[in-house]
Amino acid sequence: MTPRASRPPSRPVGTVTRGTTNPNRLRRMDRWIAAAHGAALRRADEPVAVDLGYGAAPWTAVELLLRLRTAAPRARVVGIEIDPERVAAALPYAREGLTFRHGGFEVPLPARPLLIRAANVLRQYDEDAVAAVWERLCARLAPDGLLVEGTCDEIGRRHVWVALGPEGPRTVTFAARLASLDRPSDLAERLPKALIHRNVPGEPVHAFLRDFDRAWAAAAPYAAYGARQRWLRAVRDLAADWPVVDRSSRWRQGEVTVAWGALAPGRG
Numbered sequence: 001m002t003p004r005a006s007r008p009p010s011r012p013v014g015t016v017t018r019g020t021t022n023p024n025r026l027r028r029m030d031r032w033i034a035a036a037h038g039a040a041l042r043r044a045d046e047p048v049a050v051d052l053g054y055g056a057a058p059w060t061a062v063e064l065l066l067r068l069r070t071a072a073p074r075a076r077v078v079g080i081e082i083d084p085e086r087v088a089a090a091l092p093y094a095r096e097g098l099t100f101r102h103g104g105f106e107v108p109l110p111a112r113p114l115l116i117r118a119a120n121v122l123r124q125y126d127e128d129a130v131a132a133v134w135e136r137l138c139a140r141l142a143p144d145g146l147l148v149e150g151t152c153d154e155i156g157r158r159h160v161w162v163a164l165g166p167e168g169p170r171t172v173t174f175a176a177r178l179a180s181l182d183r184p185s186d187l188a189e190r191l192p193k194a195l196i197h198r199n200v201p202g203e204p205v206h207a208f209l210r211d212f213d214r215a216w217a218a219a220a221p222y223a224a225y226g227a228r229q230r231w232l233r234a235v236r237d238l239a240a241d242w243p244v245v246d247r248s249s250r251w252r253q254g255e256v257t258v259a260w261g262a263l264a265p266g267r268g
Helices: 027-045 059-071 082-095 128-141 182-190 204-218 220-225 225-240
Strands: 048-052 075-079 097-101 115-121 146-154 158-165 168-176 255-259
Touching: 027 059, 027 115, 027 128, 027 146, 027 168, 048 059, 048 097, 048 255, 059 075, 059 082, 059 115, 082 097, 115 220, 128 146, 128 158, 146 182, 158 182, 168 182, 182 204, 204 220, 204 225, 220 225
Parallel strands: 048 075, 048 115, 075 097, 115 146
Antiparallel strands: 146 158, 158 168, 168 255
């Protein structure tokens, strides 16, 4: 889905991606969205969310609706895919509150959505395309809307995403199944496209993961009480030097969220 401003508006903006997906793959991102953005969805007159680039099967759109409705019972989801064959294959799964349509980064809806989730889409693009895609998608958000863009592994054990408002990027969230984590820097392979090539000495994200590994190593005695307790201690220590913006209730889920400005490329 590389944006091209010269294309006519009726033509979807972008290119077809691989479209691989699995049921329950995006559960960590979905649960975070429901917790972080559920109140905004509940308040909205039109609580519309977009699953952008849901892939060859519509599982992620179906699951997004179910998870959002735990926080906002009136939420509606529109799955958008640039491949018309994938849209046709998804139509039998449409239901009350869930529809599918053909489109790309232009997000062809009559009103601005309150949420756009783009998971494992930009992974297949060049790094220099990210800023333009972010700008285009943020421009389509409702005034209090949220764009969540990131990458996870095939079964959703490790996930990193950026949350953006209409003004641009706000935070980066790292999430993992703690029982399968050897060290926090294992999440580096799932950094979103804006950061994955920046995990090198001199870049903030590299320094962050280095410090997180050090905190994890120092918290080794807490492993006797389980991986969760070790993670909690490591994040508490990390927060002394990095702008961690969430609370222990989220850390217990195997998450930690950091201000984007601390990890933005080129700010080391």
